[in-house]
Amino acid sequence: MSQKNQTLGEFIIENQSSFKYTSGELSRLINSIRLAAKVVNHEVNKAGLVDIIGTVGDTNIQGEDQQKLDVFANETFIKTMTKRNIVCGIASEEEDDFISINSQDENHQNKYVVLIDPLDGSSNIDVNVSVGTIFSIYRRVTPIGTPVTLEDFLQKGSQQVAAGYIIYGTSTMLVYTTGHGVNGFTLNPAIGTFYLSHPDMIFPESGKIYSVNEGNYIHFPQGIKDYIKYCQMEEGDRPYTSRYIGSLVSDFHRNMIKGGIYMYPKSSQNSNGKLRLLYECNPMAFLAEQAKGKASDGFKRIMDIEPTELHQRVPFICGSKNMVETAEEFMELAQKKATSF
Numbered sequence: 001m002s003q004k005n006q007t008l009g010e011f012i013i014e015n016q017s018s019f020k021y022t023s024g025e026l027s028r029l030i031n032s033i034r035l036a037a038k039v040v041n042h043e044v045n046k047a048g049l050v051d052i053i054g055t056v057g058d059t060n061i062q063g064e065d066q067q068k069l070d071v072f073a074n075e076t077f078i079k080t081m082t083k084r085n086i087v088c089g090i091a092s093e094e095e096d097d098f099i100s101i102n103s104q105d106e107n108h109q110n111k112y113v114v115l116i117d118p119l120d121g122s123s124n125i126d127v128n129v130s131v132g133t134i135f136s137i138y139r140r141v142t143p144i145g146t147p148v149t150l151e152d153f154l155q156k157g158s159q160q161v162a163a164g165y166i167i168y169g170t171s172t173m174l175v176y177t178t179g180h181g182v183n184g185f186t187l188n189p190a191i192g193t194f195y196l197s198h199p200d201m202i203f204p205e206s207g208k209i210y211s212v213n214e215g216n217y218i219h220f221p222q223g224i225k226d227y228i229k230y231c232q233m234e235e236g237d238r239p240y241t242s243r244y245i246g247s248l249v250s251d252f253h254r255n256m257i258k259g260g261i262y263m264y265p266k267s268s269q270n271s272n273g274k275l276r277l278l279y280e281c282n283p284m285a286f287l288a289e290q291a292k293g294k295a296s297d298g299f300k301r302i303m304d305i306e307p308t309e310l311h312q313r314v315p316f317i318c319g320s321k322n323m324v325e326t327a328e329e330f331m332e333l334a335q336k337k338a339t340s341f
């Protein structure tokens, strides 16, 4: 049983035996993500100062080329995982194609592939709103010893062995699951150590918060419009409160703690929605289900969707189980009405 104030390192060691593939490789992989998270956190936290300290030509105070933070985050996570000879392939929102990692001393002997959104919500950096990194981990399905193929990445979310996010907010947290519940670790920046601060995180079955960009309301499917109007009605525990940060990790994290629902539906502008299945929706869906919440595209469980493309988008509804199920009921009712004429 995990106890509060355990360090992430102690937690990984203690729980390694509960993970069915106990080669220690996954532990080393989570540790490499932890290290990269601390490096990115350092840069994100001083982002507001970049214009001050980085005003000397195109280089920053360290004399390095000025980099956009999402490019920096991408390079940091890729370099950290590559150098430690832990994964055989990486796919990133910032990379058009997947990267095959031919480990130096072994030929593609590693078993895991990682898909990552290195800095989700990075447009919020300029206005000092919290952002996040999202990661998803699978075992490869093609033969060990051969270069990874697209097939290793186009796996259903139900095949994930681990998933998580780092939220760079008022405090920096790493929240992840290996299929045995969800645990949250808060960084003590003074000593660079993550401590178990939120053991066994659970979505409240219901909540009073709905998160959606209502600026797109007129473009939403009728079922989503009907659900939003339901949230706004004076009845029972409603109206709910609308909270939308514009940063998936932040909205998800708050809703997991307080209870709520996040929606990024398809619209006439985004025919499949905006969020990416493989490195945004699937990892957040794994966390949601492990925290007794739910995640669907409005009709189908996110983790049952058969991927067809690396950067494919899907509609995304995720959060407290009862709220997601109510939204799905509105989607189903609207679809029935539309097809009954």
Ligand code: P6P
Pocket: 120, 121, 122, 213, 246, 247, 248, 249, 274, 275
């Ligand atoms: P919009 C950030 O770009 C992101 O991928 C999510 O983190 C966030 O919830 C959503 O897009 C915001 O998109 O269209 O509402 O600005």
